[in-house]
Amino acid sequence: MTDFLDVEISKRGLREMAPRLKVLAEYAPDYVRELEDWQRKAREYGDRFVRPKALEIDAKCRRDPRYFDWDLIRRGMPYGFLSMSIPKSAGGAGGFTTVTAIVMEELCAACSGVANVFGAHGLGLSGILLGMDFYHVDRSLCEVAAAEKRGEPVIFAAAITEPLAGSDVEDAGYLRTAKLMTEAKPVPGGYLLNGRKVFISNGSVARYSSVIAPLDRSRPLETMSAFLVREGDKGFSIGRVEEKMGMKACHAAELVFEDCFVPRENIIGREGDGMRGVETVLGASRGPVGAIATGIARGAFERLVDFTLRKKTGGRRLFDQQWVQIKLADMARRIHLARQAYLDGCMSFDFTGVPKLMKQTAARMLDLMPSSLRRNSLVTRTMRSDFMHRTTMRMMDEQLNPDDLHHIQQYSSGAKITGSDTAMDVAYEALQIVGLEASLHRHELEKIYRDAKLTQIYEGTNQLNRHNVFINLFPREAGHVG
Amino acid sequence: MSGDALRLAEVEQTAVRFAARHIEPVAAEADHADPAFPTEVFARGLEAGFDRFILPESAGGHGFAPPELCALVAALARTCAGHAAVFGIHAAIVAAIHEAGGDNKATILEQVFSSGRPFAAVIPEPLSPTEFETEVTVDGSLRANGRAGLAINVAPGGFVVAFAKNEKGAPLAFVAQAGQDGVACGPAEFALGLRAMPLAELSFANLALPANQIIAAGDAATAFYHALLRYVALVVSAAAVGSMHAARKQALSYMAQRYQGGQMIIDHSHLRNIFGAMTAAEVAAEGAVARAAERADLFTALGGKVFVTDAAARLAADAVQLLGGYGYMRDYGLEKRMRDAAVLALLPISNPRAELLLAALEKETLS
Numbered sequence: 136m137t138d139f140l141d142v143e144i145s146k147r148g149l150r151e152m153a154p155r156l157k158v159l160a161e162y163a164p165d166y167v168r169e170l171e172d173w174q175r176k177a178r179e180y181g182d183r184f185v186r187p188k189a190l191e192i193d194a195k196c197r198r199d200p201r202y203f204d205w206d207l208i209r210r211g212m213p214y215g216f217l218s219m220s221i222p223k224s225a226g227g228a229g230g231f232t233t234v235t236a237i238v239m240e241e242l243c244a245a246c247s248g249v250a251n252v253f254g255a256h257g258l259g260l261s262g263i264l265l266g267m268d269f270y271h272v273d274r275s276l277c278e279v280a281a282a283e284k285r286g287e288p289v290i291f292a293a294a295i296t297e298p299l300a301g302s303d304v305e306d307a308g309y310l311r312t313a314k315l316m317t318e319a320k321p322v323p324g325g326y327l328l329n330g331r332k333v334f335i336s337n338g339s340v341a342r343y344s345s346v347i348a349p350l351d352r353s354r355p356l357e358t359m360s361a362f363l364v365r366e367g368d369k370g371f372s373i374g375r376v377e378e379k380m381g382m383k384a385c386h387a388a389e390l391v392f393e394d395c396f397v398p399r400e401n402i403i404g405r406e407g408d409g410m411r412g413v414e415t416v417l418g419a420s421r422g423p424v425g426a427i428a429t430g431i432a433r434g435a436f437e438r439l440v441d442f443t444l445r446k447k448t449g450g451r452r453l454f455d456q457q458w459v460q461i462k463l464a465d466m467a468r469r470i471h472l473a474r475q476a477y478l479d480g481c482m483s484f485d486f487t488g489v490p491k492l493m494k495q496t497a498a499r500m501l502d503l504m505p506s507s508l509r510r511n512s513l514v515t516r517t518m519r520s521d522f523m524h525r526t527t528m529r530m531m532d533e534q535l536n537p538d539d540l541h542h543i544q545q546y547s548s549g550a551k552i553t554g555s556d557t558a559m560d561v562a563y564e565a566l567q568i569v570g571l572e573a574s575l576h577r578h579e580l581e582k583i584y585r586d587a588k589l590t591q592i593y594e595g596t597n598q599l600n601r602h603n604v605f606i607n608l609f610p611r612e613a614g615h616v617g
Numbered sequence: 618m619s620g621d622a623l624r625l626a627e628v629e630q631t632a633v634r635f636a637a638r639h640i641e642p643v644a645a646e647a648d649h650a651d652p653a654f655p656t657e658v659f660a661r662g663l664e665a666g667f668d669r670f671i672l673p674e675s676a677g678g679h680g681f682a683p684p685e686l687c688a689l690v691a692a693l694a695r696t697c698a699g700h701a702a703v704f705g706i707h708a709a710i711v712a713a714i715h716e717a718g719g720d721n722k723a724t725i726l727e728q729v730f731s732s733g734r735p736f737a738a739v740i741p742e743p744l745s746p747t748e749f750e751t752e753v754t755v756d757g758s759l760r761a762n763g764r765a766g767l768a769i770n771v772a773p774g775g776f777v778v779a780f781a782k783n784e785k786g787a788p789l790a791f792v793a794q795a796g797q798d799g800v801a802c803g804p805a806e807f808a809l810g811l812r813a814m815p816l817a818e819l820s821f822a823n824l825a826l827p828a829n830q831i832i833a834a835g836d837a838a839t840a841f842y843h844a845l846l847r848y849v850a851l852v853v854s855a856a857a858v859g860s861m862h863a864a865r866k867q868a869l870s871y872m873a874q875r876y877q878g879g880q881m882i883i884d885h886s887h888l889r890n891i892f893g894a895m896t897a898a899e900v901a902a903e904g905a906v907a908r909a910a911e912r913a914d915l916f917t918a919l920g921g922k923v924f925v926t927d928a929a930a931r932l933a934a935d936a937v938q939l940l941g942g943y944g945y946m947r948d949y950g951l952e953k954r955m956r957d958a959a960v961l962a963l964l965p966i967s968n969p970r971a972e973l974l975l976a977a978l979e980k981e982t983l984s
Contacts, residue, residue: 194807197649301941303877312879334942380937380945380952387942449744458969563930566809566959570742570967571767574809574960575816581809584959588937588952589945596941598887 149174149237152471153478170237173230176214177238181245184210189246189384193582196248196383200376203340203386208252208288216242216253217288218280220264222493224502224509225272226280231485232419236426236477243430244437247586248384252290254427255336255385258420259291262345262361265415265489266404267498267527269518271363273506275343292341294332294364294390295413301334302599304347305417307410308606310355317348317392319362326350326402328362328395331374336593338388339373342366346390347409359409363401370395381585405524415489418543421594422480425550428558428590429473435558435583436466439565442578446569459568466561473554480547487539492530537610544607548600555590555597562587625688628681632692635665636700644697647813648953652805654772655813658700659707659735667704669730671712676723677730678715683848683910686712687855691906694859698957699813701859702964703735705852706770706814710736710778710845717844719833725792729776737777737795739765739819740845740965743974746981748788749842753781753821755789759831761799761824769964771795771805771817778832779819780842788838791830799824810956847915849965850922854906857922857929857961861899864936864954868892871940882939891935898928916978923971926962933958 149171150157160167188207195202211217219234221227228234235257242250260279263271275291282289295304303313317330328348338344343363350358364371374389404412440463443453453459484490492498501509501518508514517523562584566573573580591597606613618626639661647655662668671686672678681689686708694701711729714722729736741749753763765779774796781789795802799822805815833841872883872892882888902925909921933955937944944951962968 296942299876301877306878309878312876314876334946378947380947380956387946448742448750458973462969559934563959566963567967567969570970571769571816571960571963574963575767576807576809581956581959584809585952585956588934588955591934591938592941592945596938598891598938601887 153474155475155478169230170233173219173234174237174241177216177241180211180214180216181242185242185245185249189249190576190579190582192246192384193248194576200378200383200386201339204249204384205288207249208290209286211253212283212286212288215283217256217283217290218276220257220261221276221280222264222272222502224504225277225506226284227276229502231481231490232422233478233481233485236423236481239423239426240430240433240474240477243427244434246384247427247431247434247583247590248382250427250430251336251382251385252340254423255293256291256341257423258416259293259337259341259343259345261416261419262293262403262412263363265419266361266408266412267489267492268403269501269509270400270515271403273509275363277506289343290337290341292335292337292344293416294335294338294344294346296332296334298331298333302595305413305595306599306603307356307414310359310410313355315349315352315355317346318352319348319350319360319397321350322396325396325398326362328364328370328392328397330392332390332392334377334387334593335390336385336387338390339376339386344390345403346392347413349409350406356410358407359413360406361403361409361412362397363403364392364395364397368395368397380588381582382589400519414544417594418488418540418547419484421547421551421600422477422484424590424594425473425477425480425547425554428551428554428587429470429477431558431583431587431590432466432470432473432554432561435562435565435580435587436463436470438579438583439463439466439568442569453568462564462568466564469557469561473550473557476546476550476553480543480550483539483546484543487536488543489531489535492534495530495534497526497530541607541610545604548595548603548607551590551594552597552600552604555587558587558590559584621684624681625685628685628688629692631665632689633695635662636693636696640693640696640700644700644813645947645950645953647697647699649947652807652812652815654735654770654775654805654815655700655703656772658813659703659772660733662704663733668707668735669711669726671708672715672726676715676726683712683851683913684907687851687858687906687910690852690855691859691862694856695863697813698856698860698954698961699811701856702811702814702852702961703770705856706738706849707735709848709852710738712848713841713844714778714832717833717837717841719831719837721829721831724829725832729792732774732776734775734794735770735772737768737770737772737775738845738849739768739777739779740849741766741780741842742966742970743846743977746974746977747839749780749839751780751782751788753779755781755783755826757784759826761791761793761821761826763821765819765821767816768802768819769814769816771802771815771819777802777819778845779821780838787835788842789834790832790838790841791826792832793821793824793826793830797824808960810953810958810960843915846965847913847918850915850918850971851906851909853961853964854902854909854918854922854925857926857958858899858902858906860954860958860961861895861902861929861932864933864951865892865895865899867949867951868895868936868939871943888939891939895932895935898932902928916975919971920975923968923975926958927968929958930955930962
């Protein structure tokens with residue numbers, strides 16, 4: 136194992152890694168400083184706590200896929216990663232997707248499995264945030280932030296994928312023909328949830344799961360809705376925890392719902408909002424997935440550079456050999472481009488997507504209102520009223536430019552594809568440069584290769600994301616055809 | 618069907634039956650458990666004659682040639698590339714010793730065959746067409762010292778082929794036995810793939826090398842090194858082709874069962890492109906292996922292995938991709954194929970190193 140990486144690139148600051156931020160610092164210094172602060176925190180947690188334990192956790196999870204390193208996650212609590220995207224009024228830091236992405240790159244350079252615990256948590260709670268559902272912000276998200284301050288992790292998960300429907304549930308065009316198993320039947324006072332979700336990151340360790348399910352399986356697009364399910368809820372259980380090839384530190388679990396009663400107030404947003412929510416959430420999360428992949432590629436690159444500086448063949452360091460230099464240069468170039476791609480995806484989402492609404496006067500007033508006041512029953516009823524919902528939807532329609540929304544989808548899917556393909560290629564090339572030794576667990580590169588593959592699969596396969604780029608590039612002409 | 622084709626088909630059938638009976642039941646567990654040499658499976662392979670498969674009958678073997686060896690290894694690899702590598706690497710070392718070993722080759726092979734133990738090897742990195750790197754030195758009294766490196770196919774009490782240089786830089790190839798005085802063999806290490814074929818660090822401390830342990834010295838040791846590279850490249854390529862076939866068939870089966878967007882996955886034209894490219898890669902890889910098996914030269918074997926193993930790694934990753942989340946999970950076995958393929962690409966030397974050697978070998982032909 137590499138004890139310490141004395142590699143120049145692993146010490147670079149954000150402005151050197153992304154020149155656009157050097158320029159932006161002239162115009163929005165506070166914004167760039169905030170990003171830099173998050174990078175510093177993530178790098179410190181990654182270097183001090185995550186990297187030294189990455190191999191050990193991977194090995195333990197191989198023997199027991201249910202092993203979860205709570206202690207390591209607790210050590211992350213002082214850094215605030217669980218609440219970084221939660222509004223300030225609810226005790227969080229109020230960061231958007233660019234913050235998440237920068238944190239993800241740093242953590243993934245240390246260990247993408249551990250990073251994914253925080254990433255999947257962010258995905259789980261983003262439905263509440265992006266749906267601007269202050270009812271849940273003031274309850275479950277406040278709980279996350281308050282517990283984090285006490286050093287206790289409260290983790291979220293997003294439950295979207297089903298046994299017979301993966302990408303189908305992530306795309307409105309495919310949803311009509313999806314073979315769904317999960318359904319939430321309206322009953323007095325709430326809903327009865329039945330079915331199964333699979334491969335749910337954090338599923339077995341989450342206190343809260345945001346579960347996507349239709350009210351009527353024959354009309355999934357029209358009735359898809361999101362529900363908040365708490366661990367221990369009657370009728371909700373954890374099935375198998377998968378034995379994954381990589382990213383083992385973050386569980387992928389099966390969630391089983393058998394007549395699980397969800398009270399009416401635990402719907403996220405409104406009935407039928409689910410697919411809109413899924414698409415918004417994935418538009419927001421695919422940029423950070425690009426960052427996850429970029430971090431994985433960078434982790435491979437840093438370890439490789441370290442190895443080439445120490446390893447000599449024929450009396451010369453590998454680092455000094457031309458064939459290695461050219462390959463390192465090409466890796467660095469691709470990592471740089473992957474970083475630019477995720478910054479495009481995340482920044483376009485933050486500045487032209489739903490977060491833009493949160494800078495509007497009405498949303499800011501709501502956010503400025505103390506959480507305790509928002510929890511007042513009258514205010515709660517008002518905020519969950521039809522009037523407020525219509526107002527919010529109208530605000531979205533008026534303020535969000537359709538072209539911008541298409542661009543966000545293109546850039547975020549593009550970032551996910553670019554990053555994940557880069558991660559796989561860089562990890563494979565790193566194995567090749569090191570040679571057979573790289574296949575040993577203790578050298579870390581083999582773990583990185585296993586980890587990298589998942590980034591081409593989750594958050595919609597790269598094939599689905601390519602199609603998403605196309606249908607948002609040609610929104611009027613595009614259809615879903617084989 | 619010609620005689621050659623019949624023989625190949627017969628070898629393939631034998632291997633398929635053997636794999637179904639002896640490898641299939643243990644392959645997944647061997648991949649998951651702590652690394653250990655598959656002693657039981659190897660013993661059954663000895664009964665089937667896999668150890669001396671490629672030796673001429675005059676040398677006590679079964680008289681099969683490289684094409685049959687490749688057919689055997691490829692067929693085994695359809696079930697498990699790691700187990701296929703166990704037999705393939707052993708057979709490759711046997712073939713290299715028989716072909717390029719010196720006066721002691723018959724004694725060495727007989728000693729190994731009679732022990733029922735496998736061959737392992739530490740394969741040095743090439744520095745030029747005529748030189749390779751090794752930290753092991755032998756002094757005037759033929760005592761070996763130094764770190765040999767990572768040995769492949771290591772078994773308790775097994776034999777290992779290693780390389781050294783004397784004070785004048787002249788190369789030497791020799792065989793030692795794990796457990797012998799002066800041989801330090803580390804524990805089998807957990808690796809990315811081919812986990813049935815253990816890897817372990819090997820070094821020597823004042824290891825006495827009697828004459829009957831010397832495989833070749835001087836230019837003959839370099840010739841043996843080339844023969845070893847060639848045969849290992851050949852069996853690795855064959856294992857890659859077998860693994861490609863199995864991965865592709867598994868992906869096909871999934872694609873024909875699973876629906877997306879209201880149609881079978883295989884009916885999505887983009888996914889047909891991916892699958893068709895996998896088919897094309899397998900066909901080309903089969904051709905490359907067949908040609909390398911027919912031509913007894915390092916150039917073709919190594920060139921073929923670069924192409925075939927890179928293609929196999931890509932194909933296995935694509936097969937995982939076609940299964941989506943299921944492909945990433947252990948239950949479906951494709952993630953193992955992806956890991957195995959990546960390690961095959963590192964044997965006997967990694968592909969960029971093989972490319973460097975290929976160019977250097979070709980340059981030699983100019984002069």
